[in-house]
């Protein structure tokens with residue numbers, strides 16, 4: 001009788017195992033670049049910084065994941081020259097055995113390459129990184145299945161950096177909806193407070209108004225979408241409120257999956273899901289609201305005049321569908337598609353399957 005050989009773990013488990021492994025390498029790259037001292041900072045737009053660490057880590061993660069999963073779509077935040085040489089030691093061949101030791105939930109067993117999109121933020125919290133607020137920095141790898149955030153890795157390269165040389169530097173948190181999240185201790189926030197976390201480097205009048213409308217007893221202004229979701233799952237904040245269109249899919253995919261896997265929610269400000277399929281616009285034009293508990297209570301606090309300026313992904317896509325339908329049925333009608341163009345044309349170019 002022919003031997004059947006070792007069984008290959010399901011795709012989603014292999015993607016998470018590769019992502020966890022490469023996130024440790026990413027952490028080393030970030031720490032080495034900071035130690036070397038030349039951050040190579042450029043401003044990609046207005047208050048939108050990029051450093052050599054963002055660029056190097058994007059090369060490392062995208063090249064590694066593309067090598068393992070050549071048919072899976074990968075979107076990274078940074079736009080790189082596809083001709084860039086990728087050092088051999090940037091390709092991480094190992095898979096995390098810790099991830100592979102978990103049993104894959106049945107719902108993912110038949111997930112195939114074309115159902116998956118990976119969203120990579122090589123360094124979240126860049127503004128704070130350049131200012132030495134090192135624990136605000138995370139590396140984010142989000143795994144979407146059929147357009148929904150399902151799995152995520154949030155690596156914090158400077159966790160423990162102020163705890164003395166005995167404390168291990170860096171930690172990896174990962175999760176999969178249906179399986180759970182690992183690498184931290186889940187804690188609820190204090191019941192007698194209402195701590196709201198929000199941006200420290202991308203605030204404006206609307207951002208502040210939305211936070212104040214949530215009746216905070218305390219406001220924690222810190223950098224990074226990944227870092228703020230860590231505050232939620234470790235009981236340091238009740239809600240992450242960001243009434244801005246500044247966050248992109250790579251900022252929210254991994255944190256959303258990790259949060260959701262322990263019972264929390266991350267939606268836009270209208271309470272609608274953020275979508276993560278291949279064709280979706282990259283920016284979160286609906287803003288961001290994340291909580292471990294009482295999501296609806298916070299949604300209800302966001303003022304209607306603020307809600308009306310945000311557009312959910314589902315509504316944007318419906319708008320496009322109707323416009324395409326109208327164009328097809330009446331070619332003489334002028335193409336008035338300014339609403340969606342405004343929401344999609346400002347996205348930075350992505351580095352997608354160019355390796």
Ligand SMILES: Nc1ncnc2c1ncn2[C@@H]1O[C@H](COP(=O)(O)O)[C@@H](O)[C@H]1OP(=O)(O)O
Nearest residue numbers: 048123124125126199202223224225246247251
């Ligand atoms: N206006 C913006 N322009 C560029 N990136 C933004 C903007 N607003 C938010 N972000 C991204 O979302 C993350 C969370 O926002 P904030 O730190 O302001 O709370 C930021 O660290 C940044 O990610 P990144 O650092 O990866 O560029």
Ligand SMILES: [Mg+2]
Nearest residue numbers: 048049077126
């Ligand atoms: Mg950035």
Ligand SMILES: [Mg+2]
Nearest residue numbers: 121124125251
């Ligand atoms: Mg980011």
Ligand SMILES: [Mg+2]
Nearest residue numbers: 077121123124
């Ligand atoms: Mg980034």
